[in-house]
């Protein structure tokens with residue numbers, strides 16, 4: 262049963278979107294648990310990230326490397342950088358179990374880079390644990406409506 | 420306004436250099452579509468995609484939408500995805516199984532061999548209309564051949580047999596297939612589809628380029644080198660970080676340990692550059708030990724050793740595929756326009772191998788060929804920068820002369836570079852390019 266999430270949960274997602282828009286990559290990484298993971302499937306309804314490729318699938322180790330590369334700012338694929346603007350909405354709580362809350366939300370991200378503007382959108386899922394005064398992301402899964410389409414490179418996480 | 424005269428392909432090639440018009444001239448691109456993609460053997464798919472009669476997949480030959488289909492008698496046809504009536508694309512799905520193809524527009528119905536079998540409301544057509552005319556069909560590519568499951572088609576009625584076209588490069592396919600304990604591989608694990616604003620030739624020109632990783636991939640090499648190996652991984656991140664570090668192999672290594680070999684018709688392969696024993700040769704990986712045991716049980720110790728001693732990185736089959744056997748990656752290049760290219764990247768699963776090996780293939784695919792990869796994104800950016808740069812009109816000639824004076828005849832025919840950083844494989848592709856392009860009559 263889905264119900265509208267409380268304002269703390271919604272605030273957290275808005276906060277995360279803002280951190281990403283502001284390219285505060287290390288702050289974003291700090292939101293994840295020590296064994297947290299981040300996943301952008303390539304197929305609708307993709308069951309798992311191990312037997313099928315993914316647009317992005319980062320365990321904590323690879324997520325750190327991804328963030329380090331972005332934060333160092335030397336990647337050609339981000340010269341010039343992408344400017345992004347993200348909107349989060351329809352935030353619902355799907356499940357609560359053993360201190361972990363599964364939150365579903367809708368998002369849109371506009372990315373602008375080198376005279377091209379792209380629009381991404383879809384459903385994102387967060388598994389959150391409450392920690393003192395905030396949340397920790399156990400995992401985040403981003404289902405793009407165009408996950409299996411032809412795309413130019415994706416260097417900015419959603 | 421007067422149209423510019425069509426350029427003469429011969430005038431675009433000089434020893435060790437290529438005119439930039441090869442990359443930015445729409446007339447050259449149109450010629451390439453007719454004379455190369457309309458004539459050469461073009462990879463269209465793998466038999467594992469269509470195991471049963473009636474199975475089909477949508478594919479492409481250059482810009483042409485095609486369908487690869489297994490007919491009721493088991494034969495594979497590659498047919499133009501175009502209705503003979505008013506031209507609608509008939510097959511709209513990526514893949515499926517069917518007894519016949521029915522056009523959505525007026526119901527013309529074709530067999531899985533492309534033959535027209537039913538025309539509703541047939542009375543109104545003029546006297547010359549003949550549903551049995553082979554031209555009144557979803558027209559078949561005149562030639563289709565497979566090499567051990569890899570299906571190629573050609574739009575030219577005549578030409579070399581597929582194995583003659585592939586030549587010594589059949590050994591790269593053998594390498595990929597023989598590594599499977601059951602001697603069979605299959606497409607599995609999804610497909611990446613990525614695109615860039617650049618010419619189609621840039622893709623293969625990069626895949627055997629041993630001089631680029633230290634520059635193009637510097638950001639991911641540095642980020643991976645600094646990565647703390649104590650941090651949690653479920654295995655995927657470990658494969659990724661190790662691979663990114665390997666891209667930073669010292670330059671000396673590329674010069675002394677890695678080779679580049681080229682063969683007729685534009686084909687080539689790059690030697691392996693890995694010194695990480697867990698990653699590719701994986702000698703110290705427990706899963707690889709299990710794999711070797713399986714191989715030895717099925718193929719014998721000697722044959723297993725012979726198979727695993729082959730260490731090739733990317734094998735390029737001109738004009739449109741590049742694959743590597745050790746992680747079973749297979750890229751297919753589709754030109755869209757002179758400055759737009761799409762690439763499909765497939766993974767293959769080895770039948771009979773430990774399941775975990777395919778997980779490593781998936782992790783490897785994500786990091787090297789993924790649309791959101793930390794590595795590929797910098798390659799795509801480079802192609803797009805070339806797509807802009809060649810229009811600047813500064814230097815008229817593109818330099819592809821690296822190693823030109825030290826290339827030498829190779830052991831199995833063809834020419835090899837003195838070391839892996841030779842651009843011999845690009846010059847070799849242009850030899851083939853000129854062969855195709857300077858033969859005047861269009862095949863289609």
Ligand code: FES
Nearest residue numbers: 502504505522525
């Ligand atoms: S266009 Fe196909 S039946 Fe008319």
Ligand SMILES: [Fe+2]
Nearest residue numbers: 631632635798
């Ligand atoms: Fe590269």
